[in-house]
Amino acid sequence: MSIFHDLVRFMLSFNMKLQYNDTIMSISKLICAIPVILLLLISQTAYSSSDINIVTTIKPLHGLVSAVVAGTNAKATLLIPANKSPHNYNLKPTDMRQLSRANVIFWTGTDIEAFMYNALGNPRIADKAINFSGLSGLTLLPRKALEGVCPNCKDKNDKHAENMQDIDPHYWLDPHNAIVMIDAISKTLCKLDPENIKIYTKNSLTAKTRLINLNKELSARLATVKNVPFLVIHNAYQYLQNRYSLNYLGAIVVNPGIGLSAKRLQKITAVVKARRPVCIFQEPQINSKVIANIQKQAGYDLYTATLDPLGVDLANDQESYFMMMHNLAKNIQSCLIKDPDHSN
Known part of the structure; x- marks a missing residue:
């Protein structure tokens, strides 16, 4: 009722010379208009609340x-x-x-x-x-x-x-x-x-x-190369390896923000020569000059490809996660399939 009284006072303040009958008529029209006014107010509030x-x-x-x-x-x-x-x-x-x-x-x-x-x-x-x-x-x-x-x-x-x-x-x-x-x-x-x-x-x-x-879809695609050994520059892919039973040998870099020591590089080179991974996967967010050094010391054709666990080149939209995962699986398969001796 307080809203009604305020609206009536507002209207009458602009029309003090109205006759009694005219005032009653104006008030009646105002009463009919109140639901419309309130609906507009509520609608505006709902729109604002959804702007999270x-x-x-x-x-x-x-x-x-x-x-x-x-x-x-x-x-x-x-x-x-x-x-x-x-x-x-x-x-x-x-x-x-x-x-x-x-x-x-x-x-x-x-x-x-x-x-x-x-x-x-x-x-x-x-x-x-x-x-x-x-x-x-x-x-x-x-x-x-x-x-x-x-x-x-x-x-x-x-x-x-x-x-x-x-x-x-x-x-x-x-x-x-x-x-x-x-x-x-x-x-x-x-x-x-x-x-x-x-x-x-x-x-x-x-x-x-x-x-x-x-x-x-990822399970079917990666099943074709699940026995092929590989290395990654960054230790980000254990969940893919675990979910799809991939032959992951390990990561070159423990933390992308920290440089690679000579001692660790020697260990990685020894693993490469012993296990002969088909591919080393690099990332667009990480400087991967060290991969060229490992390739040089490997003594065989060691392929490289890029994996992106963040989706650098993808649009910021509702499709980006799905596209990122499809791209990861596609790039893993396309590199590992290069060595027929390790494929299923």
Whole structure:
């Protein structure tokens, strides 16, 4: 009733000379107009509530979030450019402002995004940051299992080593884990923006169905080369190796932000000569000059190809995660298939 009284007073203040009958008529018209006015106000409020600002740290997370928010006003922003490695990224003042203004922040965890330590000291950021590595239901593999060429290597120069957990942080490269992440994204956004709950739920179901099919497609493609040995420059592919039973020998670099010691290079060269991997996979985010040295010392045709676990050249949209995974499988197969002696 207070809204009605205010509207009446507003109207009468501009028409004090109305006759009684005219006033009654005007009030009657106003009463009829009130539902329309309120509907307009409510509609405007609903639109504003759906304009959720989401920040994702890396592109694979951005792709999954984009798949869930498609068709809503929610905005997903990528914090780290895809051509930058999250291992040695440093936050800029603009990044901090972006994190502070977000409604929710999705990130992978401190094992790969050590730059978030300082950001999480700000309560305005920490209170809305969701660390995917803590999700229940994820398949997490131990970090030590991926050091195939140097099981006990620890880099004393890595200032973040003491804060690292004993897990491999590249868990998004398993489609089964991506399904768990989709569920968490959908659940979070449904709470923040209940007016779009039907869209988020429908999108998450669609994304999970696509991830199930993606897993089948990758399994069929990689089965043709699963026995072919290979090395990678960066220890990011254990989840692919584990999910699809690939013959992964190990990684050249423990941490992309730290240089390769002569001692480790000798060990890697010895493994190459003994195990004769068909390919070494490099990455666009990492300087790979060391690969040429290893190729020179191998003494046989050691092929190289590029794997991109972040999707550098892909658009920032709802297709990027699926495209990234397809590209990884295609590039692995196309390189390993070059040696018929190791193929099935």
